[in-house]
Structures are given as C-alpha cells and as structure tokens.
Amino acid sequence: MKYVMAVIKPFKLDEVREALIAIGASGLTVSEVRGFGRQKGHTEIYRGAEYEVSFLPKIKVEVAVPDELAERTVEAIQKAAATGQIGDGKIFVYELSEAIRIRTGETGSEAL
Amino acid sequence: MKYVMAVIKPFKLDEVREALIAIGASGLTVSEVRGFGRQKGHTEIYRGAEYEVSFLPKIKVEVAVPDELAERTVEAIQKAAATGQIGDGKIFVYELSEAIRIRTGETGSEAL
Amino acid sequence: MKYVMAVIKPFKLDEVREALIAIGASGLTVSEVRGFGRQKGHTEIYRGAEYEVSFLPKIKVEVAVPDELAERTVEAIQKAAATGQIGDGKIFVYELSEAIRIRTGETGSEAL
Amino acid sequence: MNGITNRMSRVLPALGWAGVLLAAAPAFAADEPKLDSGDTAWMLTSTALVLMMTIPGLALFYGGMVRKKNVLATVMQSLAITALVTLIWTVVGYSLAFTEGGSLLGGMGGFMLAGMTLSTTHSLAPTIPESVFVCFQMTFAIITPALIVGSMAERMKFSALLWFTGLWSILVYSPVAHWVWGGGFLGSAGVLDFAGGTVVHINAGIAGLVAALMLGKRIGYRKENLSPHNVTYTVVGAALLWVGWFGFNAGSAGAANGRAGMAMAVTQIATAAALMGWMFAEWLVNKKPSVLGAASGAVAGLVAITPASGYVGPGGAIIIGIAAGVVCFWAASWLKRAAGYDDSLDAFGVHAVGGIVGALLTGVFAVEAIGGTGGLLEGNAGQVMKQAYGVIVTLLYSGVASWIILFVLKATIGIRVEETQEREGLDISLHGESVV
Amino acid sequence: MNGITNRMSRVLPALGWAGVLLAAAPAFAADEPKLDSGDTAWMLTSTALVLMMTIPGLALFYGGMVRKKNVLATVMQSLAITALVTLIWTVVGYSLAFTEGGSLLGGMGGFMLAGMTLSTTHSLAPTIPESVFVCFQMTFAIITPALIVGSMAERMKFSALLWFTGLWSILVYSPVAHWVWGGGFLGSAGVLDFAGGTVVHINAGIAGLVAALMLGKRIGYRKENLSPHNVTYTVVGAALLWVGWFGFNAGSAGAANGRAGMAMAVTQIATAAALMGWMFAEWLVNKKPSVLGAASGAVAGLVAITPASGYVGPGGAIIIGIAAGVVCFWAASWLKRAAGYDDSLDAFGVHAVGGIVGALLTGVFAVEAIGGTGGLLEGNAGQVMKQAYGVIVTLLYSGVASWIILFVLKATIGIRVEETQEREGLDISLHGESVV
Amino acid sequence: MNGITNRMSRVLPALGWAGVLLAAAPAFAADEPKLDSGDTAWMLTSTALVLMMTIPGLALFYGGMVRKKNVLATVMQSLAITALVTLIWTVVGYSLAFTEGGSLLGGMGGFMLAGMTLSTTHSLAPTIPESVFVCFQMTFAIITPALIVGSMAERMKFSALLWFTGLWSILVYSPVAHWVWGGGFLGSAGVLDFAGGTVVHINAGIAGLVAALMLGKRIGYRKENLSPHNVTYTVVGAALLWVGWFGFNAGSAGAANGRAGMAMAVTQIATAAALMGWMFAEWLVNKKPSVLGAASGAVAGLVAITPASGYVGPGGAIIIGIAAGVVCFWAASWLKRAAGYDDSLDAFGVHAVGGIVGALLTGVFAVEAIGGTGGLLEGNAGQVMKQAYGVIVTLLYSGVASWIILFVLKATIGIRVEETQEREGLDISLHGESVV
Numbered sequence A, B, C: 001m002k003y004v005m006a007v008i009k010p011f012k013l014d015e016v017r018e019a020l021i022a023i024g025a026s027g028l029t030v031s032e033v034r035g036f037g038r039q040k041g042h043t044e045i046y047r048g049a050e051y052e053v054s055f056l057p058k059i060k061v062e063v064a065v066p067d068e069l070a071e072r073t074v075e076a077i078q079k080a081a082a083t084g085q086i087g088d089g090k091i092f093v094y095e096l097s098e099a100i101r102i103r104t105g106e107t108g109s110e111a112l
Numbered sequence D, E, F: 001m002n003g004i005t006n007r008m009s010r011v012l013p014a015l016g017w018a019g020v021l022l023a024a025a026p027a028f029a030a031d032e033p034k035l036d037s038g039d040t041a042w043m044l045t046s047t048a049l050v051l052m053m054t055i056p057g058l059a060l061f062y063g064g065m066v067r068k069k070n071v072l073a074t075v076m077q078s079l080a081i082t083a084l085v086t087l088i089w090t091v092v093g094y095s096l097a098f099t100e101g102g103s104l105l106g107g108m109g110g111f112m113l114a115g116m117t118l119s120t121t122h123s124l125a126p127t128i129p130e131s132v133f134v135c136f137q138m139t140f141a142i143i144t145p146a147l148i149v150g151s152m153a154e155r156m157k158f159s160a161l162l163w164f165t166g167l168w169s170i171l172v173y174s175p176v177a178h179w180v181w182g183g184g185f186l187g188s189a190g191v192l193d194f195a196g197g198t199v200v201h202i203n204a205g206i207a208g209l210v211a212a213l214m215l216g217k218r219i220g221y222r223k224e225n226l227s228p229h230n231v232t233y234t235v236v237g238a239a240l241l242w243v244g245w246f247g248f249n250a251g252s253a254g255a256a257n258g259r260a261g262m263a264m265a266v267t268q269i270a271t272a273a274a275l276m277g278w279m280f281a282e283w284l285v286n287k288k289p290s291v292l293g294a295a296s297g298a299v300a301g302l303v304a305i306t307p308a309s310g311y312v313g314p315g316g317a318i319i320i321g322i323a324a325g326v327v328c329f330w331a332a333s334w335l336k337r338a339a340g341y342d343d344s345l346d347a348f349g350v351h352a353v354g355g356i357v358g359a360l361l362t363g364v365f366a367v368e369a370i371g372g373t374g375g376l377l378e379g380n381a382g383q384v385m386k387q388a389y390g391v392i393v394t395l396l397y398s399g400v401a402s403w404i405i406l407f408v409l410k411a412t413i414g415i416r417v418e419e420t421q422e423r424e425g426l427d428i429s430l431h432g433e434s435v436v
C-alpha cells in the first residue's frame, strides 16, 4: 500500500476530493497547514510597520491507497490541483507498512 | 522503529491516550483533521439552502514506537478508539528511518 | 529522498525556518499540533475545579529533502530548535518514495 | 405596607419636586401625576439596557462558557426565549402579574394589553406611559427564564426548552412577580425586593438547580475537559450585564430621581466589591485569579445588590458585595462539587445563592432615609425575618413548580438530547450549523 | 397632510402636557415650544443607540455571515461608511434632506450646518436642540448605505465602495428622505413612514439587489461552502440591532412621550413575532431551526415594524411580525434561489421585502388614536394605496439611480476585486490583515 | 475664571430656560436649582455609556490587538481596574478630586461618600443627584488607568498592575482631576478641558510611555510577528468606545441641553474626520488602508475632540479630527519606530499625542458663543498658551509620578513577568486559562 500526501491550494480541495472519489479512493483525511516555498508570502501591515508573513495557508490531503491505485491517485491529484501558477504544491508518496480499520479490525487493502 | 498514525473520533482521544500510556508509549502528537469516508457528513442549512458538509472532524494521533512495541500499540489504539460504528477511523503504520530527540541529540529508540 | 518531520516548540519556528533555508531547503510545510510527552502540561482552573491540560501546543515542521541533504537538515533543525529544556521535541525521518510538483509534474529531487 | 405603596414610595422623591412644579399649573388635578418626559426618557433607556442584558449580554456570558460545539445552541436559547416571552407577556403575562386581581394572581383585564393607550399609566410608575412600564417589566420577564438555561446548558432539547419557558413564564414568573410587586401577599408582608433579587434571581436559580438534577450530568462530567471555549465572550457578556444592570436597578426606581441615582451608585460599588471578593478568594485557594472568576464575581455582586439597591447606602453595598463574591465562589466551586449536581454554568450557584445573600442582607442594611424602611442595623430586626420569608416561599414554590413542569415534559416529549447529539454538539445536531 | 405636519403630530402628545406647564410661564411665547430636557435626553440616547446599530451592530451581523477570510473587510465597510457619511451629512446631506427647499429636494441653507447654534431647533422636533436632530438623522443616513453592503459582500472593491457610498448618499438618500420626511411630495401625498421603512429599508434593499446583479455572483456560488464563519457574531449583531432599534423607532417620535412608548412596545412585539415566524417556517421546511434564521427573522421583524411603529398597536404588530418573518424567509431562501442572483447576505431579501411588507401593512393596521391616521381596518382603504405609491416610487428611483451610479463606477474604476484577491480573501488582499 | 465657574457655564444654557420655568414656581428658592428629571435621565445614561467604554469597549479594543495567548489577561486588566478604581473612588478618590480643598488637592469631606443623600447635588452639576455625579465621574476615573495598560500589554505582572492602578489613581488621577475640574489651579488659570483631554488622555498616555520604558520591550519585538490576533474585536471595541464617547463628551455638559447636543455633534464629526485622516494617510504611505488603522483613527479623533467638545463648532471639529488622524498615524508608526520604545498598543501614540493635538487646537478653535470662551481664531491668542500650560504641567507631573510609582514597584515586587511566562502567554501563566 502507498500513502499519498499532497499539499494543495485551499480552494482546490473540492476538486481534488471529487477526482479522488472518481478513481475509487474510499476515504481521505485533510488538515490545514501553512506552507513556505517558492511562492512568496504577503506583507501584512501593523501600525505602520510592515510584517512579512512568510507562510501561506495550504491544505494537506492524505489518502492511503493499494499499490495498484497509487499512480492514478497521484495523477488525479495533480490534474485536479494544478492551476499552473507558482504555489500549486507538492505530492509526496510513502510506503505504507500496514493499515487497520478500527471499527472491524480488518487490515491491509481491505481496511482502506 | 515504527510510526503509527491513527485517525479517530474526537471524543475518543482521552481513552486512546490512556491506552498508549498503559502500554508504555512515552509521548504522542495529536492534531485536528477532517475526514471523508464511509461515514456520511451532515447537512448544514444556510439561509434556506442546504449545504453538504462532507468532512467530519477527526483527531489524528501520531506515535513513534520501537519495532517491538508496534503491534501492541496498534492493538491498544484499536481497542480504545472503537465504538463499532461507522467512522471509527483507521490506523496506518510506516517504517521510521530515524528519530532524534532535539534536546539531547539522542537517536533511535532512545529518542522516543 | 527523505521526509524529515519535526515537532518543535512554537516560538522556535522562525529560527528553524531560517536554518532550513540556510542549508538550502527549498520549502517546508508546518502545522499546529498538540504534544504529550515528558514535559508536563499545565493546570487550568475552571470554576474552582482544576483540570489537567495534558497536551501542549507544538509546531510540526515537515520538509522533504534529497538524500544527500538529510543529515544536514536534521542537524540544522536540532540546533535551531533546541533550548536544552524538556519538551524541545523530536525529529523523525522517513523514506520518501516519490515527490511530484503539482504545477509542472516534475518528479524526484527536482520536485522539491 | 404592601407592594404597591412600597414601590410607590420610590417615585415620591420625584413627586416631591415635580409636584411643586405641577402645583404651578392649576390645569392639572393635584392627585393625578402626569407623564414626565425625563422619567420617560430614563425608563425608555432602561428598557433598552435590560433587553441588552439578555441579548447579547447573557447570550455571550453563557455562550463563552460552553464548549465550542455548543456555542450557537447556547446563544440561540437566549434569543428564542426573548421572542417567546415577549409574546407571552403581551398576551397574558403582564396581565397576570400587574393588573388588578387577588393576592395570589393578577387579573385578565390586561389580556393582549387591552386598554393600553398613549396616555394610560400604571400606578407603580405614574409618570411614564403604561407602554413603557409594560416593556420595562417585559425585559425582566425575559431575562429570568433566560438565566435558568445556564443550568441546562449543553444537553437540553431545544423544543423542550421552548415548552418549559412558556409554561414557566406563565405558571411561575407571573405569579411570583405579582406576589412581590403586583399587589400580592409577599409585598403586603413587607418583603423588600427593589429590582428582583427574589422575583428574578432566586426564582431562576432554584429552577436551574431543579433542571440540572432532572437532566442529569453531561457526558464526560468530571472526566473530560468541559472548560469554557472562549472566556473573552464571557467577559464581554458580563460587562454588558453590568452596564445593562444600571437599567435593571436604577430603572426600578421608575423615574430619573435621587433614588435611581443611589441605586446606580450602590450597584456599581457592590459589583466591584464582589468581583474583588471572588478574585482574591480564588487567588488564595487556587493560586491564580481566573478571568472567569472575576466575571462571575461581578455577576454575583450584581445579583446580590439587586434586591438591596434602592434601600441601602454605599457602606452596605460594599459588605453585600464582598459577601456575595466570596459565598458564590464557594457555592460554584466547593458546594457544587460536594453536592455532585452538574449545574453547568452555575445558574444556581450564582443567582440563587447570590440572590439569597442579597435578600437577607437587604434586611440588615436597609436605610430608612433611602428606601423608607430601615433594616436590622437601624433596629428593625424583623425585616431580616420578612426577607427570609420571601426567600423561602420563592424557593419552595419555584422549586416545586419547576419540578412539575419538567417532570411532565420529561414524561412526554423528553427534555434531554440523544447521546450522539450531545457528543456531536448541539450546534450541528439541533440547528444544523457550526462555528468554523 | 404633508410630511411635516405628519411628523409634527408625533410630538403633539408631549406638547399637550408640556404646553400646559409652559402656559404657567408667561415669559414664553405660546407658539414657540422650548427645549425639553427629557425629550433631549431621550434623543441624545436614541442617537447613540442608532449609531450602535451600525457600529458594532451591523458590522458584526454581516461580519459573522461571511467567510473568515473576509470578516475584516466586511466590518471595515460599516466603519468606513460611518465616517464618510458623517462628513457628507455635515457638509450637504442634512441640508438637502431637511432644510427648506422644493418638493423634490431641500435647499443649501444648511451647508456645513450653517446657522446651527446652541438654541436653534428643527420644526420636526421642536423640543430638542437642532444639533441633536442633525445627529439623530445622521445615524439614519449612515445605516442606510451600510445595509446595502450586505448584497456586495465578499467581492466589492473598497475604493469603489467609498465612491458608491458618497454618491448614493447625496443622490439617493437625501432626496428620498426629503420626499418622505423633509417636506417633499411623498409625505405630502400622505405616505406614512414613521421611522424609515421606505427611506431606509426599501431604499437600501433595492439598491442592494441592483448591486448584486451588477457585481455578479461570488466565485464558488452554489458550489463551494459559502456559509457563515461565525454565527455567534451574527447573533450579537442582531441583538445590538434589536436593542438599538428602540432608538430608531421610539426615537422617531422625537420626544419621550406616549407615542415613543407605544413605538417601543410594538417594535418589541413585532420583532418577537417575526423571529418566531421565520424560525417555525424554517423548522417545518428544513427540519431544523437555524440560529442564523432566528437572527434574520428578528431583523426582518424590526424592518417591517419600522414604518408602522408610531401608527399601529400590539395586535397589528403581531401580524406584521409574523408576516415579515415568513415572507422574508421565503424571499431569502426560495425567491433568491429561483431568481438566481447572489444577494450575499440578503440585504434585498430582508430589507426590501421586509420593508415592503411593513409599508403596506401600515396602511392596513394604522390606528387613528395612535398616529392620527387610520388604516384599512379603520375604514381608510385609500391608505394602502398611498403606501403602495411610496413603495413603488422608492423602488423605481433608488433602483435606477443605484444602477446608474454603479454603471459609471464599473466603467471607470471597476467595482469588483480581481479573481485572485477574491480567492485569497479581501482581508489580506485589500487591507493587508487577517484574523488568526 | 476658575474650573468651577468654567464648568458651571456648561449648565447655564440649561439653567437659562429651566430657570424661567422655576421662576413660575415660587415655592423654590431662586438661587438653588433643583433636580431636573431630564438632566438626570441623560446623566444616568451617560454613566452607563462611559462604563461601557471600559468594559467591554476598551477590553475588546485592546484584547483584539494582542496575540491570542494574551487576550484573556488583557481583558482581565480592564475588568479588574474597573472594580479596583470603583472602590478607591468611593473611599477617597471622589473626595480628593471633587470636594472642597486647596488648589492642589480636594479635602477628605467626602470620605466614603459621606454626606451624600438622595437630595444632595454637586455644584458642578446642580440639576442632578450627587450620586449620579459621583458615578459619572467614577467612570472617568476608571477608564484613565485602563487606557494605560495598552502600553504594558503582554508583559505586565497582574499583581503589580493592581498596585500600580491603586496608587496611580490616588496619587495622579485625583489630583489632576482636581486641578482642572475640581477647583484647582489649572482650571483657575483658564485651561479649557471639556471632557478630559488633559485629565484623562494626556495623563494616561504619558504614564503609558513611562511604563513602556520601565518595562522594556516584549520578547521578539521587531523580530517575531506580534500583530493583532483578532482585529474584529478591536473594531467592536472601537465602535463601543465611539458610541460610549457620546456619554463621555455630551455627558460632560452635565445636562441634556444645547451644549450637550453640540458636544455630540462635534464628537461625531471629528471622529469621522480622524478616521478618514488616518485611513488615507496610511493608504498613501503603505498602499493599503488597514482596518486597525481605521479603528485607531476613530479613537484618535475621539481623544482629540474630548477637550474641545463643548467649546468648538463643526468646522473646528473637522480640522481637529483630520489633524488628530494624521498626527497619531505618524506617532504610532514613524515616531514609535524612530524612538524605539515598545508602546505595545499605542497608548502614548494615540492618547497622549491625540490629547495634545486636541488640547492645543481647543485654544485655536474655541467659539465664545458655544463655550463662553473664544480661541485664537476669535482673537484670544492667549488661550493657546493656557492650553499649552495645562499640557506641560500634566505631562511633567504624570510622567514623574508614574515613574516613581513604577520604580518603587519594580524594586519591590517586580513589574514584569518571567520570560517563560511571557513566552507561554499570560492567559495560562497568570490566570490558568486559555482560549480554544
């Protein structure tokens, strides 16, 4: 199994979710993160003093998939999340040693 | 070493923490996430318009353990977090290449 | 490639970011987490009743780096995040199977 | 001395000088005081201030104290009660409390505010339009059941709350208001309650305790972290209660006169003393002065000075304040823990306990030169007994009647949400909304 | 009966008895009523209350309804409009609306408040200083454009908003206020509008609809979750609007008298009824009573009773309230969806629709004994027609004039932010700030 | 002209016509003005409004500007100061400021408000009960030290704050209030300060600067992000300050009369102008108009018009407002950066600087027909010098006395929290609570 983790632009979440469902992912987990990268942050102004906010709001999407689905998952995310502009984010893929469904105790791909 | 990551129902956090302490885990890290899966979200109502909130609040629990503790960790979480109802969540296990305690620089299992 | 993940004290974030930039990391992703470990939580008082808040606010820093940079990354974080006091946090290192830049589709080290 | 003469005496200082002015205008019948624009201005303002106490004051005070998943449901309670009681008061509540009737209940002569015109007045406030008196008293009728929900927070069914509020307003609030202010037997017995220590606070507080017992404890009580999600809201709420309470207490003079001024002064002083009392008691006991404690102390002081304002001076106010702060701190921390009920936001611990402290000490510190009746310190030892009589009657009646109403509701539509609803939070489960 | 006599009649009850007092003071010319400290006290207070409606009331009401990334930009709109309209009103607005002129527009005699001294008064409120009348009316001039931004939320350019507000205040608000209150043709035609159902709410609501159409829908409308980020703010805002509305409606009596009291009473009653109406309608239709719905219902009731307060009694108020609650619920949910415009925060659905309900029903329920003019129920069938006339004139004029102003702005500086700014949120993109 | 006659002149317009009325009532001694219910109504209301400025107004204004970990500690400061100063004012503060004494300090005749009854009045406000005058002035005594904490935010020890407040209130506030208003040497010298530009704002602002210097900079100043965590709170706070300021300035007339109305009008106008001034200055300099800037500009305008209200007309108000907005923007951004002190929330930059702008310009724009004294523009060039004299005396005395108090506290109990407490946040470390 593979664990696919993507950092994307917040407003792309709905599209990514739909793309993942379309290819058969059974679930996903998302969280709010802040990212620093090529895309520059903005300047906030505070009582006349400028302050560089270096981190931008991003959404992290995590989805565990069987090995055979991994490639399609990455493709689906990439297509759905891309705007072509700097700051679109990254996709990272890891090996997943084991997965367990808490409710039933099922393991492996069945647990996903 | 293994890195065990679980997505659980928020109100189960205290029980999971206690279960982990009981089996000897020395620490854990939690964060608030939102999950999408078999468990359906609820409908929010906004000025007469229904809006499907597809993501449900979940808690992500992360705990790094020595290999020998991995199985018991998974069991402990599964037992503590299960309600038997849909949406109980998942446990994912990865290989951990290295762990370092920032304060002392210790590495490996000693760092946990 | 390696995926380095660190749990640090919140007020150390700026120093860690600067240290990572200094060694050539091209980006990083951070999120707010709560940690439980050797460092004890504080007691909150609620209408005369004491309540133990076991989790402390921490920042999780994630940075994907080419293998050759992994060691320096860990060192940089450790040096920047250490105060020498309990609760300084941990650094975890995993294998990263693949990385993709969403905007361009580049993969591997080039995507970082 | 009955309730009416009692209250009438409040406007006498005004009449004193207004009367002279009027004497110069022979077109007026001497025995029929006329509308005074200054008194009317102050009572219009007071009405706005007391409404502000419930929404947004109490809504925020309580809303900040619950967990984030219940904040909207909590503010919704204040909002819906405001609307519901407004209608009930208009239709029957005012009539039952304040129109001619027996010593137990008023009549139905004011059904749907019948007979109220631009120029009618009420004998308790003869220099302002009756419409203003109706609205001013309405705001008291609103806040009283809104206070009760503090004991029911985080687990009460919304539909049951509406039924409870409606029935309680008619069956408990209107009668008790009539007994004390509307010409009923407590006022006649000489019980002093300037602005509602008995009618509002003890009444609401004991109903809250009964409700807390009938509902049972929240899931996770004493195990999970049930602490307030946003004490800033609670402080803002307490502050708005404080400011609005000037309308509550000084407005209860029914006029813009010296007694209103004195009521405002002692309100401010007692509140400050109670805040300090609670804060230092907590600092001593728990090592840290909590912000929630300071806000709660202020409210405890406001509650305790409510019956006494209009009767006591600055010295009495300081002592009443300190006593209320310390005793309510004890009630909300030690007593609640010892007795084991889950009075979520301490409606009983602050309002009933603070109200009792205030009602009894009114009997001690009342000054004849201020309110026409002296207390224990001025040699009128019997007043404390009269005050105790008022307290006991209210505790008993409100306690039993609230129990009956809740019992019936529990047996029919149920009063507590499902376990899964409680876990998910009332915001989403009852109202389909959540705060980001 | 023209607008002035119409309004003058409001202060007559006060003059009734004040006049007698004054009669005893021969130093006064009988035909020149003098300052009354009670009336002045109430109007000073009312001014503060109506200002509070816009800041912080409306700022919070709207701020809570937008997404978190736009909350500061939204409260900024209320704040900046308050400042801008204050200056415009001082320089020309008051003069155009309330000084001597024609039936279409006032004159320039009050440019920069020329001629206002400590002792001048305005004929519409002859017992209070002119400075207080100017300020009171200023708060109405402020809130009207501030209401419009509800339709523009989350996508309007800030610079364009300032231009729009300035132009609209001079070209639309001042004329319409003059027509109805300042001696213009609508008042002369017998249109009843006690506190601004037409001048304020219909006027703002229709301008909002035009703006929503000119701006186009928000990105993600009907696809992404655009739901309110913090309904607690919205409830607090609605509560402050409610409390402040006592100044709006009862203050429109211009004095602290029986008519002010009656206006306050019917305001409270109609608001409660409308909250209940919207809540139960929504409960029935959507299975859950939302907190946003209750707050919106209250505002709908406040809007609808605005023209009627000062003319109707408690019975009429209940019916007006229920009608407003149900109809505005329908407008904000069904009508908006059906017509397909993106009136972000329902400025049209609540203010125009609620204002029309209120304006028409004023013609039905007006009571001669209260406001000097009877309605349909008292046999004066023509009043409903007069009310409809006022509604239609306002809808047409404000709709067209708002369209022209926005058209010109769109063609010159542009009215909508860039797509990336909208996505990033207006807080950061327009003001360089964000809420943590 | 001394302070008393000075202030007395404010009530003269009221007396003008009230006097005539009274003349018709021969039962009254002509030389003893009696309670007026309208004036009393307005002063009761003003007291509530000014209390609302501190809690919740200032609490939110400041609370929104700190980081999230310090919000509760910050609102707690306003709350605790309100309580503490209430008690101090009751016991000695009022007496030292406003009862008969020398030109440097009042007497102890009013210790514990001795002698205050339902019918006593104070010579500065002879038509309202003394109790109301005491409370009104109390709210000024409360807000002044509460303003200072803006300079101490995020690092002051709570226990030290209480000591500082108590000592400062007695040793600095009461004397300065006596000098200007209570019959002391500044009032006698002809210094004009209608509502407290000197007594409240310059006094608090300079004390804040001293405190900022004594405390030192916050950890991370100029390195970490110390920006406001919730500007929405700050806007709500500013709005409540604005609304409440009507009580502050128009209430300082001591009556509901033409001068109160004029004070309200110029307050509104100057505030609007200052908001615009700051906003456009910032827009120009920083390319974006921040919401914090608009809110700060409004407060700067309110501060600057405080001494001038009651003396100037609309024209002067606009210029005072614009000047205050621009100069305070400069002080809070450029001056603070250049001088290098960490005045966390700009108590000095807004209150001292704005207060000085207002005090001096009062000397320029004062209109004899409004306040009895003309300024530079009416040929009274000396008035600007008198104003400067008042400013300098206050800066010197308050600066030195504040320094001494803080020096003693620093040497004994310490004034700054531990480094770990500061990093963890004052909410948890001082009060054991946190906002979710």
Ligand SMILES: Nc1ncnc2c1ncn2[C@@H]1O[C@H](COP(=O)(O)OP(=O)(O)O)[C@@H](O)[C@H]1O
Binding pocket: A007, A034, A035, A036, A037, A038, A039, A040, A056, A058, A085, A086, A087, A088, A089, A090, C025, C026, C027, C028, C029, C030, C062, C063, C064, C065, C101, C102, C103, C112
């Ligand atoms: N090496 C990295 N490790 C972890 N996260 C990264 C890394 N580089 C970038 N990111 C994340 O990806 C986001 C987008 O990266 P950025 O460099 O701004 O744009 P792009 O990927 O289009 O070149 C960043 O905000 C950050 O959250």
Ligand SMILES: Nc1ncnc2c1ncn2[C@@H]1O[C@H](COP(=O)(O)OP(=O)(O)O)[C@@H](O)[C@H]1O
Binding pocket: A025, A026, A027, A028, A029, A030, A062, A063, A064, A065, A101, A102, A103, A112, B007, B034, B035, B036, B037, B038, B039, B040, B056, B058, B085, B086, B087, B088, B089, B090
């Ligand atoms: N393939 C997946 N990858 C990542 N997270 C998942 C995946 N499937 C489920 N989850 C997480 O687990 C939670 C519970 O899953 P769900 O399907 O609702 O219930 P159950 O696990 O009981 O079948 C989801 O809300 C989501 O956070």
Ligand SMILES: Nc1ncnc2c1ncn2[C@@H]1O[C@H](COP(=O)(O)OP(=O)(O)O)[C@@H](O)[C@H]1O
Binding pocket: B025, B026, B027, B028, B029, B030, B062, B063, B064, B065, B101, B102, B103, B112, C007, C034, C035, C036, C037, C038, C039, C040, C056, C058, C085, C086, C087, C088, C089, C090
């Ligand atoms: N085994 C673990 N797995 C995951 N996170 C851990 C683990 N142990 C500690 N942590 C994280 O590291 C933080 C610091 O750990 P702690 O034991 O308090 O201090 P130290 O690392 O200095 O001994 C914890 O708050 C927690 O977030």
